[in-house]
Amino acid sequence: MRISDLLRFARERGEPIFSFEFFPPKTDDGVRQLFETVEALRPLGPAYVSVTYGAGGSTRQRTLELVKRLKRETEVEAMAHVTCVGASREELAGVLDELADAGIQNVLALRGDPPRGQTSFEPHPEGFRYASELVAFIRSRPERWRFCVGAAAYPEGHVETRDLAADLAHLKIKVEAGADFLVTQLFFENAHYVRFVDRARAAGITVPIVPGIMPFTNVDQTERFTAMCGAAIPPPLRAAMEVRRTDPDSARDLGVAYATLQCAELLRRGAPGIHFYTLNRSTSTRAIVAALRASEPWRG
Ligand code: FAD
Numbered sequence: 001m002r003i004s005d006l007l008r009f010a011r012e013r014g015e016p017i018f019s020f021e022f023f024p025p026k027t028d029d030g031v032r033q034l035f036e037t038v039e040a041l042r043p044l045g046p047a048y049v050s051v052t053y054g055a056g057g058s059t060r061q062r063t064l065e066l067v068k069r070l071k072r073e074t075e076v077e078a079m080a081h082v083t084c085v086g087a088s089r090e091e092l093a094g095v096l097d098e099l100a101d102a103g104i105q106n107v108l109a110l111r112g113d114p115p116r117g118q119t120s121f122e123p124h125p126e127g128f129r130y131a132s133e134l135v136a137f138i139r140s141r142p143e144r145w146r147f148c149v150g151a152a153a154y155p156e157g158h159v160e161t162r163d164l165a166a167d168l169a170h171l172k173i174k175v176e177a178g179a180d181f182l183v184t185q186l187f188f189e190n191a192h193y194v195r196f197v198d199r200a201r202a203a204g205i206t207v208p209i210v211p212g213i214m215p216f217t218n219v220d221q222t223e224r225f226t227a228m229c230g231a232a233i234p235p236p237l238r239a240a241m242e243v244r245r246t247d248p249d250s251a252r253d254l255g256v257a258y259a260t261l262q263c264a265e266l267l268r269r270g271a272p273g274i275h276f277y278t279l280n281r282s283t284s285t286r287a288i289v290a291a292l293r294a295s296e297p298w299r300g
Helices: 003-013 028-044 060-073 089-101 131-139 164-176 190-202 219-229 235-242 248-268 283-295
Strands: 017-022 048-051 077-083 106-110 148-153 181-186 209-213 273-277
Touching (some): 003 017, 003 077, 003 181, 017 028, 017 209, 028 060, 131 164, 148 164, 164 190, 181 219, 181 273, 190 209, 190 248, 209 248, 219 235, 235 248, 248 273, 248 283, 273 283
Parallel strands (some): 017 273, 077 106, 106 148, 148 181, 181 209, 209 273
């Protein structure tokens, strides 16, 4: 089913959707564990799962295989991430054809990050510079690619465009090219999301904007991620993380509790759902979604 329809039906019922993001494991054992993770999360009623596309397009085949298997073997809808990194239009057309042939209905269209060792994004000479061009490309063959198309959004601005107004103008181009919904970069301060949605609506962006939340489990890793994607860690959270730097259990407990509070507030304020960056683990996400389903903050 198309994610835009899942979002619409959920809105009509007055309920949010929950989705879970995974990355393609490198080994068969990792894939087995991933399917166990999906099984563990399935009772929580995810609307869909998504599979990332490794930096530099490095996981292309593994992403495609995994998303097809998830769609085939679990009863959960699946979305494939696709990036423009290192790919010509023809190669991207091949990826989209393969997804369409496998019955995948949802694609997250991304530019992608520069491959390791490169400081700025260099488009393939026969490829695309911006995600909006990939979105437009998908829309250029409606008879062949009938995908529901998602795209990325950045409540604190994208690292390469810290001017929030300019970044929002670029986002508008991407949505007008044909994106059906947006998923945000992770953030730890809900005010960023709330202000961003207000600014997006004022700019005429009307598609659903689903917040992306990462229940952190490891302090060093969280610092690495936030340094890369430019998400701020509020000082009280940073202090709480600092004292748990060498205590993984305590760091994970804090990550669960913090993300639960964050999600509850977002849903109370009308967010259409939550997209969880699961890091391929189920424990934290399971606890958070179970608590949210038990307390239904979206009702009050
Ligand atoms: P774009 O929308 O093209 O934006 C990139 C930059 O270009 C921004 O600074 C933007 O302001 C600027 N820009 C856009 N259009 C214009 C224009 N017309 N003129 C001038 N500047 C412009 N990365 C992966 O490699 N694999 C994944 O699977 C993956 N999944 C992700 C999932 C989510 C939900 C999110 C939020 C991010 C994900 N990323 C992934 C990271 C993403 O690829 C990076 O953030 C990347 O740097 C930007 O991708 P984008 O699609 O947002 O690019």
